[in-house]
Amino acid sequence: MTQQKQHKWLPYIMVLPAFSIMLCVVVLPVINTVVKSFCTTDGAFTLDNYLYFFKSRESFESFVFTLVVSLSVMALSVVLSFLLALYLRFSKGPVSRLLGKLYLLPRFMPGIAAVYAVMNVIKDAGLIHRILLAFGIQYQPGLIYDIKGIILCNLWFSVPFSAMLLSAALSSVNDSYIESARDCGCSAWNILKTIILPLTYKDIIVSATFILMGQIGSFTIPYLTGPNNPKMLGILLYQQTSTYMDYQRAAALSVLMFLICLGGAVVYIRANMREDVWENTSLHTAKKKISRRTAQGTRWGALTKSKVGESHV
């Protein structure tokens, strides 16, 4: 009896320290922020703080800019990292083993130092420019202080991160599934489409949402490599607080950014809720397709044999 009672309260006691720190240090300030975003400086209720961001052209452009950057970083890094993870999973040479060790490092580097290193290479008087100049080519990459610079630097971080998640997912794809599919004459594209993608679908969504959520509020990379106008929302928020000292507007902007991230979070949760359904159905359909293919194959084989037999007769 005491054992049971202890068990009933134990998880709550174990969760309590972490949860209470989060409650005091994050949740209370967040509630405070949400309340503040609906207030004027005198404390009266208003929606002006929100309307400001939809009325002003500059901030509207920033919204669009942030979405464009975040979505393109998300799409590019998922595609690139999926290719990298596929290569690491299915190629078994020494090169792939070497890359398998090296690709982890970039994710575990302090962002600002790594951004600085990349900046020194891609900026207009940077390494690329200097190397080409040594060959007599006058070329300025024009990457920095531009949308391309932000995307490039972000890819530098998010590709290894998402490759990590996806290669873990791919390692759970059994070799036997693929071999059996191949034995039945499945093309590489079909294997990817009907076996690998359904099995890793969930991990792709997980890595995409985490990349997206990291992008919306990002500060370091756009601050150092991004253009002045339009700017990412993280920079806009920073300016609202530290330059204009307009805390109400900053609060409203925070809430708006949170809502965008929440969209990503909802997709993440929904994808995870379907966990079992996805895995079962995908395996099931893959098996079904394979069996159908094999059936077709044998029938075809029988048919040709019988034809051959007939012609012989």
Added chain:
Amino acid sequence: MKRLYYTLGKNKFWEYLLCAAFLLIFYGPLVNMVLVSFAEKYEYPNVVPATYGFKWWNYVFSNGKLVESILVSLALAVVVTLLSLVVCLPAAYALARYDFKGRSLVRLSFLFTNAFPKMGIYTAMAVIFYKIGLMGTFFGVVLVHIVNTMMFMVWIPSGSFRTVHIQQEESARDVGASALRTFFMITLPMAKPGIIVAALYTFLGSMEEAQGSLLIGLPNVHTMPSELYGIIMSFPDTAGAVFAIVLLVPSVVLMIVFRKYLSASALSNGLKM
């Protein structure tokens, strides 16, 4: 090029090309930064520095304020990681093992707080910290860093605890080990990869966090990344490179020490539900 293509064969050729591109993109900038940091003279059209020396290393290490920020950052990262382990591991274990009411709510609350923009939290946090006298203190900055990476510190070990079979714990209990002993002898060693990945994440997060430390820590606590923003803007490339390398060294050393435990599946287990 053509000769190379035919000697290596089609597949090998593309494989080596991919490898070269990968190394250039991910490690080229770092190698370049190391070169630049040892430059004595590095003028515009030169590809590599003309002369090498320790001029900028001496400069950085003779600047008292910069050295102090290095020490503060290291101390912060260590304290944050240890404290975070103590606070978050029980929560991670509870989330993995016990089916209690509100479990998914607790778990998701870490995600939602992670989704709120950091700068917005910091300013509101500053108001509260000001009231209770935590502004400009070391402990205040520690708290900021802990909540920043709390989600990873709870989720990733939790994913690892889940992969430890409960039968293994039960059999240890059956032969008479106490609950704590079972945890330390059985569960903890088996969940090590996840815990180490999470601890590295926290350490790194603390090393690279700039905005929060700037806002909460000022005027007493100066950390490396917040100094680096100033250096990048106002010093020559070489000084910035030295400082950036100093910032990189601890995480690279930790990576090499713990490389055996660094597994992609530990990270992925933690981030899924």
